[in-house]
Amino acid sequence: MAEKIKLSFKDNSECEFPKGVKAEEVVKQRFGKKAGMALAVVINKRVVDLSAPINESGEFDILTFEDEAGMDLFRHSSSHLMALAVKRLYPNAKFAIGPSIEDGFYYDFDNLSISDKDLKKIEAEIKKIIHEKLPFIRREISKQEALKLFKNEPYKLELINDLPASERITTYKLGAFEDLCRGPHVPHSGVIGAVKLLKVAGAYWRGDSTKKMLTRIYGTSFPDKKMLSEYLTRLEEAKKRDHRKLGQEMDLFSFHDEARGFPFWHPKGMILWDEIINYWKEVHRKYGYGEVRTPIILNKDLWLRSGHWEHYKENMYFTTIDDVEHAVKPMNCPGGILIYKSRLHSYKEFPLKLAELGLVHRHELSGVLHGLARVRSFTQDDAHVYCLPDQLEQEIINIIDLVYELYGAFGLKDYRIELSTKPDKHIGSEEDWRRAEEALEKALKKKNAKYDINPGEGAFYGPKIDFHIRDSIGRSWQCGTIQVDFAMPERFDLTYEGRDGRKHRPVMIHRAILGSIERFVGILLEHYAGKLPLWLNPVQVKLLPIADRHAEYARRVAEKMKSRGIRVEVDERSESTSKKVRDAQLEKVNYILVVGDKEEEAGTVNVRTRDNEVKGPRKVEEFIDELLKEIKEKRIK
């Protein structure tokens, strides 16, 4: 009779089924109530469709949208729904690819000319498809059949041709749209509860800027409307903490048509800037760094020698001085190296750490500029560490410690670490690369750091560790970087005198911790949603006299605070106290001090915070001491 297979479930129970039983059947029998949420099943750790027959014994589980993998599948199926909608509305569109991404999905189309306004129409069509409850039908075909099936879809043909001839190819059919797809998918279109198309964008075919630009539609989907609207509300909230908006509201910096991509810093912005820098310098002295400063303009010969003339010219700005061509520095290393070469070095000085807050200029493509996060002139918190080969690992560890300390002081915990290894195009010996990659990885392991490896993504001159921090809407920006550099010591013939009295080549580490001060300020503003901790806030305290007759007392208190280094303002406007409190809170001032008759008489201030925590009356002197203590502790609030 029929062969049996044995399936085990999460609760450790086991059950026998006839071979070839539909996964759907098993789910119905074993998961009861929860079965309605099943999107796909997991058999022996492989995800397959609900409709698939089960032919092997093993572990069995279901995938719901509560799992990350389930949500992924859900979004991927959503992109097929969108593709079907586009096929119905725009029969001439050509189809490229449509994967799930974090928080949503997209599909790339060619021969589709649409704008934001058309999204509504497509969305309506998707809703129809959801109501139609169309099944996803899986087929397995040969490469020959696939080439025939997709003969009118050039992008699909390109994908199929890249597959080995022997490979069985799967397709999924949803209504009139059959797509080349590995799957699996949800059982039918009705499972997709709520879809929202978010934006139209251009995207190069296969991410290659030499290839054709396709039309990409981004969307997101959720099991129900409530989850979708919650997500959209979160997005709106996140936009409010955009550093470009906060920068304007808080009067920190601005941008002007007269200098695209070059930020202008306002007085309050400079206070924030200086606080960051001062702390940075303090920590760097502690870690044994010396600080240097090199010129912004250096002549052509230097850039020829460094290789920038050859590899980086399109990103550089140029000028001529006394008929000699010069370039504005896009990086600090060549200048720093000249300092190294200004005298002989001994192995005894190593590790030699030279830091520079270097103002660099890079001609970035106009389309990539983004507030403070991507500008054309920025200040790198750069440093170059020259060391012996066997000091490399320890020096990398020291830099990682420095990263942890600095990020920690700014309350940043959520960052991603990436290790990028040897690219195809590279200089330096295999042995050097192996040693450097090993040192970087060992250092990360010793620090118990979580990291991802980016194979082949290193710089041509050496492997690197990068630290990426997310902004308010989830975009990831590279901040810290630790790069082992083989190119510069060679090109500039850097040497040191070893124990043996002979000249050797030092190892050079190029590193930045904050990355650029500009980008970092942007990250910080978004991280704190503008509510900067006391030590960083340009305005720490606001004094609110209740009536005009209290202004004099308020000014006296303010002077006392100023003389102790506290940044304080008095709001003497003839407005109601409630309005002044509200304004001060919107300005994100840490402490709001109300003073009236009672306070003046008692020599106190009535303290409340921007988060509306009322602390009540405090003696002026005592409160100043409290403030100074909080500033000194750099307490994260």
Place this chain on the structure above:
RNA sequence: GCCUCUGUAGCUCAGCUGGUAGAGCAGCGCUCUCGUAAAUAAACGGGCAAAGCGCAGGUCGCCGGUUCGAAUCCGGCCAGAGGCUCCA
């Protein structure tokens, strides 16, 4: 650089398919000198509230075209937003 969208007073925005610029907030002036919060998805209704009156501001991003006439339509440029590529 490429794709899509946007560009109206310092800020936030209104201005329907072309007929000749507005609101709120902020600013300034005068009068008043009350007062130790209010609000928090939206819409509507109600209550409370130290505010009131007045002034100033923009050839509607720039240039050109269509038209009797353009903020409104078309084209080019500039800038911004979201993506792609790139990157600190």
